[in-house]
Amino acid sequence: MTKAIFTVNPESPYDDVEGERYHFEARGHMAHYLAVARAAIGDWVLFHEPQRAGGRKAYIGVARVAAVERDVRSSDGWIVRLNDYLRFDAPVSMRDASGPYRETMLKAVEPIAAGKTLRGHSLRPVSDLDFAAIVHLGLAETLLPANTQRLRLDPAEIPSPDEPPDEREARWRARLSNRKVRDAAFRRSVLDAYADHCAITHLPGLVNGGGKVELEAAHIKPVEADGPDVVSNGLALTGTVHWMFDRGLLAIADDMTVLVSHNKVPVEWRKTLPQLGGTLRLPGSQRDMPHPKFLAWHRENRFGVDT
Numbered sequence: 001m002t003k004a005i006f007t008v009n010p011e012s013p014y015d016d017v018e019g020e021r022y023h024f025e026a027r028g029h030m031a032h033y034l035a036v037a038r039a040a041i042g043d044w045v046l047f048h049e050p051q052r053a054g055g056r057k058a059y060i061g062v063a064r065v066a067a068v069e070r071d072v073r074s075s076d077g078w079i080v081r082l083n084d085y086l087r088f089d090a091p092v093s094m095r096d097a098s099g100p101y102r103e104t105m106l107k108a109v110e111p112i113a114a115g116k117t118l119r120g121h122s123l124r125p126v127s128d129l130d131f132a133a134i135v136h137l138g139l140a141e142t143l144l145p146a147n148t149q150r151l152r153l154d155p156a157e158i159p160s161p162d163e164p165p166d167e168r169e170a171r172w173r174a175r176l177s178n179r180k181v182r183d184a185a186f187r188r189s190v191l192d193a194y195a196d197h198c199a200i201t202h203l204p205g206l207v208n209g210g211g212k213v214e215l216e217a218a219h220i221k222p223v224e225a226d227g228p229d230v231v232s233n234g235l236a237l238t239g240t241v242h243w244m245f246d247r248g249l250l251a252i253a254d255d256m257t258v259l260v261s262h263n264k265v266p267v268e269w270r271k272t273l274p275q276l277g278g279t280l281r282l283p284g285s286q287r288d289m290p291h292p293k294f295l296a297w298h299r300e301n302r303f304g305v306d307t
Helices: 033-039 111-117 128-138 145-151 165-177 179-193 239-246 267-272 292-301
Strands: 004-007 021-025 044-049 058-070 077-093 123-125 216-219 234-237 250-252 258-260
Touching: 004 033, 021 033, 033 058, 033 077, 033 123, 044 128, 058 128, 077 128, 077 165, 077 179, 128 165, 145 179, 165 179, 179 216, 179 234, 216 239, 234 239, 239 250, 250 292
Parallel strands: 004 044
Antiparallel strands: 004 123, 021 077, 044 058, 058 077, 216 234, 250 258
């Protein structure tokens, strides 16, 4: 197994789905991409946006490669199936403002020549140490000691500032598989996307005396049903509304209106929360919008179903 970097483009013609699949072609000067992808099966990959087409010239997330399958629509096309995706707290630039590039293969390259060097390397191996250093930066906000209350993270998961680089890779491999860390990163992404407001009631989350926002990050399609930790599969909800949503008393239509199971939700609740049956409070970014396939799964498997 070998870790790798996969390049993603905001205007890519490929059939990529964040956190689920990565689509590429292996032909001509790209023929070696298949070997890179196959070598990464069972290991982790970083996602990199280049500067072209409005990209951020940064690493934006991490996932585990589950499988590499032929794309039946194209003789040269391949699909990488992904698991355990996490979007970074903020994009990690390819280099510090005045420092070297973070990837070893670019460290001796002048900035003006980096783009040329990466041509034909949209899929490329990355060393364990480079990988760990980039992930460490990518999840730095989630794992700040000051965020333990807001994100409900065990302080024991906070990395030591004195952690040697040669130990960091093994520790990050464990952290990326740790449900507590993943829940904290997912919670941070969802609460930020919804600006600390409940998506269904539109009420702001209250901050308790310990600094914790009394909002929860709800998976639309739950983790136990293979729902991914992506913002498009999440909603910021108050505790009671989260309970109602998980038990199918509430659902979301494709037009983003809130559906109410009238035979299960008492009349007094509907009067107390007039937003039930209203329109969902939406995140500011289009890419964070609740995905129709997750909403459809919840309606078909939770809404109105006896639990």
